Amino acid sequence: MKQGFIAVILAGFMVTPALAQPTVKLTTLDWCPYTCVTAPDGGFSTVIVKEAFKAAGYTAEVEFLPWQRAVLTAKDSKDVAGYYPEYPGEVEGFTLSPAIGAGPLGLILRKGAPVPAPTVEGLKALKLGTVTGYINSSQVAAAIAAGLKPESVSDDVTNIRKLAAGRIDAAEIDQFVFGHLLKTDPKLADVKTDVVFALPLEEKSLHVAFNTTDYGKKLAAIFAEGLAKVDTKGLQQKYFAAAR
Known part of the structure; x- marks a missing residue:
């Protein structure tokens, strides 16, 4: 009798589905x-964002949007925790995570x-x-x-074509994006074949920008814990080596 009762209990455990991981929503471009x-x-x-949340017991869902809309959608939202990637600096309404990688900016x-x-003088002449x-x-x-007035456009492709046509002297861009x-x-x-990445300027760290709602603050702390378990530098080296 006892054995049969235990078997029924065990069978119940076996058919019970695993609890789904909680989901966090983010935006990007x-x-x-x-x-x-x-x-x-x-x-x-x-990859880094999803691995970090996975290490913390969460599943990340990502929505791709135009850049400005990605930022605005994440700001003050109770459903979206933040957006990425963002360079270091003060971002109104957001706090930045530890680095999720780095990008080499240059001309x-x-x-x-x-x-x-x-x-400054060398760049002002351009x-x-x-x-x-x-x-x-x-x-x-x-x-x-110091007075340089750059020509701003909506995307990197436009700058590359303007440069190739001789309409500008140089353009600022991330080396891997280029x-x-x-x-x-x-x-x-x-x-x-007409344009080259010629002048590295700065390696900028990349971050997730979490909004400052209670929800965003909670997810920022959870993300930081998960990210600490991820070998970000090692993954970046392997990822871009494989992409060459």
Whole structure:
């Protein structure tokens, strides 16, 4: 009798489904290879974000949106905890996570063009292209503060084409983003041998920006605990080595 009773109990445990992990929602932009809507893994930053939440017992759901909308959707939201990737600095309404990787910012030039000095005066002499809403390297930011007036456009592809056509002298871009665009974007097929990444300026750390609601603060702490268990640097080296 007792054995039969125990067997029934054990059978009940065996058919009980495993408890689902709680889900956290985040927003991001299409900025390959860090965040890539067409990549099965979602891009390198998405891999890190999902691994960190997985280590903390959560499942991350990511929505890809235009950049400004991704930020606004995450701000003051009770359903969306934050957005990524974000460069270090003060972001109103958000707190930044520990680094989830890093991106090398620098200047692209036309092939054969003289490389400018990475100084305020050297950069001020350029007709420089930037992207609206993107944070600049500290060197470019200093040059802007000293009077440089960059030409801002909506995306990196536009800057690359403007540079190839000689309409600007240089453009600021992440090195991995530049390499990915040259390999994959058909709009650059006719100019990809005309432009080069020529002047590294700064390696910027990347972060998740969590909103400052109670929900966002809670998830920020949980994410930090999970991220501490992830070998971010090792994963980044392997990811980009495999992508070359």
